[in-house]
Amino acid sequence: xxxxxxxxYDYSVVKLFTFTTILFGIIGMTIGVILAFQLAFPELSxxxxxxxxxxxxxxxxxxxxxxxxxLSGIFATWYYVGQxxxxxxxxxxxxxxxxxxxxxxxxxxxxxxxxxxxISGYTTSKEYAELEWPLDLLVVVWWVLWGVxxxxxxxxRRERAIYVSIWYYMSSFLAIAMLYIFNNMxxxxxxxxxxxxxxxMHSISMYAGxxxxxxxxxxxxxxxxxxxxxxxxxxxxxxxPKESGQPVFSYKLSxxxxxxxxxxxxxxxxHHLLYSTVPDWMQTMGSTMSVVLILPSWGSAxxxxxxxxxxxxxxxxxxxxxxxxLASTFYMLSTIEGPIxxxxxxxxxxxxxxxxxGHVHDGVLGWVGFMVIAGLYHMAPRIFxxxxxxxxxxxxxxxxxxxxxxxxxxxxxxxxxxxGMMWRAYDDYGSLLYSFIDTVEVLHPYxxxxxxxxxxxxxxxxxxxxxxxxxxxxxxxxxxxxxxASPMAS
Amino acid sequence: MFHxxxxxxxxxxxxxxxxxxxxxxxxxxxxxxxxxxxxVGKKPFTVLQLAGxxxxxxxxxxxxxxxxxxPFKAETDRYGMYSLSGEYAYDRPFVWGSKRTxxxxxxxxxYRTTEWHENHMMDPAAVVPGSIMPKYPHMFTNLADIATAxxxxxxxxxxxxxxxxxxxxxxxxxxxxxxxQALADAKKIASEMKNQQVKDMVAAGKIPExxxxxxxxxxxx
Numbered sequence: 001x002x003x004x005x006x007x008x009y010d011y012s013v014v015k016l017f018t019f020t021t022i023l024f025g026i027i028g029m030t031i032g033v034i035l036a037f038q039l040a041f042p043e044l045s046x047x048x049x050x051x052x053x054x055x056x057x058x059x060x061x062x063x064x065x066x067x068x069x070x071l072s073g074i075f076a077t078w079y080y081v082g083q084x085x086x087x088x089x090x091x092x093x094x095x096x097x098x099x100x101x102x103x104x105x106x107x108x109x110x111x112x113x114x115x116x117x118x119i120s121g122y123t124t125s126k127e128y129a130e131l132e133w134p135l136d137l138l139v140v141v142w143w144v145l146w147g148v149x150x151x152x153x154x155x156x157r158r159e160r161a162i163y164v165s166i167w168y169y170m171s172s173f174l175a176i177a178m179l180y181i182f183n184n185m186x187x188x189x190x191x192x193x194x195x196x197x198x199x200x201m202h203s204i205s206m207y208a209g210x211x212x213x214x215x216x217x218x219x220x221x222x223x224x225x226x227x228x229x230x231x232x233x234x235x236x237x238x239x240x241p242k243e244s245g246q247p248v249f250s251y252k253l254s255x256x257x258x259x260x261x262x263x264x265x266x267x268x269x270x271h272h273l274l275y276s277t278v279p280d281w282m283q284t285m286g287s288t289m290s291v292v293l294i295l296p297s298w299g300s301a302x303x304x305x306x307x308x309x310x311x312x313x314x315x316x317x318x319x320x321x322x323x324x325x326l327a328s329t330f331y332m333l334s335t336i337e338g339p340i341x342x343x344x345x346x347x348x349x350x351x352x353x354x355x356x357x358g359h360v361h362d363g364v365l366g367w368v369g370f371m372v373i374a375g376l377y378h379m380a381p382r383i384f385x386x387x388x389x390x391x392x393x394x395x396x397x398x399x400x401x402x403x404x405x406x407x408x409x410x411x412x413x414x415x416x417x418x419x420g421m422m423w424r425a426y427d428d429y430g431s432l433l434y435s436f437i438d439t440v441e442v443l444h445p446y447x448x449x450x451x452x453x454x455x456x457x458x459x460x461x462x463x464x465x466x467x468x469x470x471x472x473x474x475x476x477x478x479x480x481x482x483x484x485a486s487p488m489a490s
Numbered sequence: 491m492f493h494x495x496x497x498x499x500x501x502x503x504x505x506x507x508x509x510x511x512x513x514x515x516x517x518x519x520x521x522x523x524x525x526x527x528x529x530v531g532k533k534p535f536t537v538l539q540l541a542g543x544x545x546x547x548x549x550x551x552x553x554x555x556x557x558x559x560x561p562f563k564a565e566t567d568r569y570g571m572y573s574l575s576g577e578y579a580y581d582r583p584f585v586w587g588s589k590r591t592x593x594x595x596x597x598x599x600x601y602r603t604t605e606w607h608e609n610h611m612m613d614p615a616a617v618v619p620g621s622i623m624p625k626y627p628h629m630f631t632n633l634a635d636i637a638t639a640x641x642x643x644x645x646x647x648x649x650x651x652x653x654x655x656x657x658x659x660x661x662x663x664x665x666x667x668x669x670x671q672a673l674a675d676a677k678k679i680a681s682e683m684k685n686q687q688v689k690d691m692v693a694a695g696k697i698p699e700x701x702x703x704x705x706x707x708x709x710x711x
Contacts, residue, residue: 038624039591042615045624050632053624055550121548125583154499161496170503175510182514192648193641196665202544202638204645208526209578213586218514255492262506266513272588275560277575279521289513352556352590424564432567436593441620 009083010090011383013100017076018376018383020108022465024068025372027115029461031061033454040447051119059130060118065364066128066227068111073372074172074231075107075146080379081165081238082150086157096152103145110138122201126216128223129183133203136184143180147173164254168234171262175226183219210277221269228364230261232331232371233300239371239378240304240324244314245484249306257299264293271342274351283344290342297335304328319394320486323374326402330366334359349424354443354450355416362409365401365457373464380468381486386475388488393467401460407453415446529576534643534652535709536660537668538675538697541639542706545629545699546585554591554623557710570597580652592623599711604682607704612685626700630688634702640668676701679708 038044038054045054079100083089090097114131117123123130131139150173154162162170185206190198205212241248248254270278270286305328308314314321337359341350350356381388388394422442425433476489495502535543546552559565561572573596578584602610609616612630614623643662646652654662662668673692679701680692691698 039622042622042624050549050626050628053549053626055553055624058550058553123547123550125547125550125552125585127588151499151503161493162499162502167496167502167506170499171506171510174503174507178507178511178514187645187649189638189641189645192645193637194644194665196637196640196644196668198638198641199635202635202642204642205583207582208650209581209584210575211522211526212582212584213578214518214522216584218517259492259509262509263512266510267517270517275562276558276586277573277578282517282521285517348560348562351560352588354589356589423568424562426564432564436568437618437620440591440622 007087007089008091009080010097011080013079013090013097013104014076014379014383016101016104016108017072017079018379018468020104020111021069021072021076021372021376022468024064024072024111025461026465028061028064028069029454029458031057031064033451033458035061036447036451036454040444040451050121056119056121059123060115062128063114063118063130064111066223067114070227070364070368070372071107073368073375074169074227074235075103077235077238077372077375077379078146078150078169078231080383081234082153082169085159085163085165085238086153087159088153088156090153093152093156096149096156099145099149099152103142103149106138106142106145110135110142113138117201124184124186124203124205126183126205126212127220129180129216129219131184132201133184133186133188134201136180136186139180143173143177147177163238164248164258165234165238167258168230168237171258172226172231172234175222175230175266179219179222179226183215213273213276214278214282217272218266218269221272222266224363225261225265225268228368229265229297232327232368233261235371235375236300236304236324236328239375240307240321240328243318243320243324243374243378243485244308244311246307246309246311249303249309253299253303257296257303260296260299261293264289264296268293268342271347274342274344274347287342287344287347291339294336294339298332301328301332301335314485318485319391319398319488320374320377322395322398323370323377326398327367327370327374330362330370330405334363334367337362349420350416353416353420354412354446355420358409358412358416361412362405365405365408369457369461370401373461376464376468378486380471381475381478381488382481384472384475385478385481386471387478388486389467389470389475391488391490393463394488397460397463397467400463401457404453404456404458404460407456408450411446411449411453415443415450418442418446526579527576528579529574532576532579533659534580534646534654535706536672536675537636537639537643537662538634538672538702538705539709540642540706541634541636541672541697542699542702542704542709543585544635544639544642545703546706547583549626549629551595552585552587554587554589556587556590556594557596558586559594559596565594569594570600580646582646582650595707595710597711599708602707604679604704604708605684607707608683608685608700611700611703629699629703630685632699634697634699636669636672636697636702637665639672639702640665643668673697675705679704 186203188203267289270282271290422434422439559569559573611626614621647654676697
């Protein structure tokens with residue numbers, strides 16, 4: 001992975017996606033914090049009429065951070081990591097350059113349209129697949145464009161073997177293509193409206209009831225796998241060795257973890273449907289495979305931690321290494337927590353409670369968020385050719401956000417288990433001990449704490465945005481590209 | 491083998507796709523047809539109820555309410571009989587939800603009335619002190635989209651063979667007939683409500699979202 005002096009990489013698309021990563025991160029996370037406080041202080045839900053209720057904003061938050069922030073981060077890093085590990089430059093092909101630009105603009109327009117339509121109440125109701133059919137078609141177009149750019153770049157490569165990171169990006173492209181298309185199979189009702197003046201936007205799912213649920217969670221769980229996991233592993237396989245100057249600990253472990261993850265992940269979707277009306281054997285498969293999933297998940301995480309073998313002092317000197325090592329650690333936490341929740345007897349208590357959003361957020365804030373942030377920080381001195389603006393600010397951001405995450409998941413652990421236990425509590429006479437509202441009121445302090453945790457993370461994200469802005473505009477200009485550790489002003 | 495694959499991206503991608511797709515094939519194919527057979531006596535939603543379900547979805551009620559009662563005593567005591575697959579045969583899309591910030595609603599029609607919903611949607615905390623549910627006053631003025639609900643039902647009938655217009659099943663007919671039927675259903679619900687504005691609207695032939703939503707919630711049994 002030595003840098004190739006003759007080859008000049010093109011970062012114009014990387015810069016565009018870096019910008020949207022920060023923009024959609026701010027929007028999505030701000031809405032998240034608002035939502036958190038709405039649950040603690042419900043009056044906040046009625047400040048903006050129908051457009052400000054928790055229920056209307058929630059899909060905006062999930063779509064904003066998953067497909068706004070995270071996907072932007074994935075695309076930004078793809079166009080950077082892709083060029084570098086394949087040893088090709090987008091400058092070498094006008095065609096691919098145009099495809100990449102078009103990919104960006106169509107993506108950007110789609111997300112903006114998503115904001116408008118979701119807040120207006122156009123939603124299919126299927127989680128993380130809320131966008132209505134015209135937007136789905138747009139998504140398919142730019143997803144295909146990404147594929148064209150990806151395989152085009154691979155076709156032009158000078159490096160014969162494709163690097164681990166590329167495997168993961170490729171898996172993200174292929175799996176999401178399949179999942180997204182099958183879960184969003186929907187029939188626009190406009191074409192069967194007779195002479196009724198019906199809405200052009202509305203559609204209904206191809207599948208009904210239990211089948212719809214099955215397809216949805218086969219998708220929903222694996223959207224997590226191939227947006228929040230696979231490409232993020234791809235990132236850490238590139239950025240951690242690059243930033244630390246250490247070779248990846250084990251090639252064999254990376255092969256095992258990759259193919260293991262690819263085979264096992266799709267099975268695990270059934271764990272969202274335990275004790276539901278889907279066939280029992282699928283529930284059992286979902287539960288079992290979720291536990292098996294620990295192996296490939298920890299395989300990658302351990303491979304990354306061992307990459308730092310003998311170089312742990314970098315953790316003291318570089319906030320960037322701190323972000324990545326903690327990301328990997330949070331990945332280990334959430335990939336042991338998930339399987340625990342997927343065990344049927346645990347799921348009986350955990351399902352439908354706040355432990356689930358708690359689990360999601362130690363994964364996305366700790367693992368995805370930190371890794372995307374680290375990736376962008378690493379790229380900044382290379383794409384802007386300037387020194388990172390402030391190490392101190394980065395360090396403050398790190399600790400503030402880490403505190404935020406810990407507050408978030410600990411409060412949600414307590415909230416979830418409390419609620420789950422209260423729902424099933426009986427008194428001595430065999431009657432339910434608590435009415436539902438009792439189990440809501442008891443959560444107030446935890447909802448407040450979670451809001452504060454989220455706010456910490458958001459403030460940290462603003463620090464990140466500021467640091468990036470300052471780096472791009474007034475960081476010290478670098479004469480040549482740094483090889484390993486990113487230079488940063490104190 | 492892996493070294494070989496890593497130098498041939500095309501075959502790598504093919505292998506990768508097969509590995510990823512495998513579970514989906516095995517899981518989806520065997521039981522797919524069986525899972526969508528309706529239970530005996532199950533009827534599809536009327537146009538007004540569908541308009542209500544569209545309101546339910548538009549305002550993402552499913553973000554906080556489930557419609558899936560698990561087979562545990564604590565759940566059947568609280569919400570009623572556990573859910574059966576065949577009860578969802580006409581549910582397109584399914585709205586099971588994944589989080590109970592509020593209680594399950596799969597059988598809410600058994601124990602809540604039109605009047606209760608009317609008061610509750612206007613100001614939840616006035617009915618259930620301590621409630622953290624938002625107020626939904628806009629549902630009392632926004633009009634329900636009956637035309638789209640008709641298109642919705644008609645698509646179900648034409649594309650998926652849902653038994654509208656069959657003996658003992660809800661009648662759909664033409665858009666004009668369906669509109670008249672929805673209004674007649676709405677009038678029945680409005681007669682149990684006390685909000686004068688809503689009553690006036692329905693009397694004038696307009697159906698506010700709240701009326702459709704209540705029709706839908708009352709049908710959940």
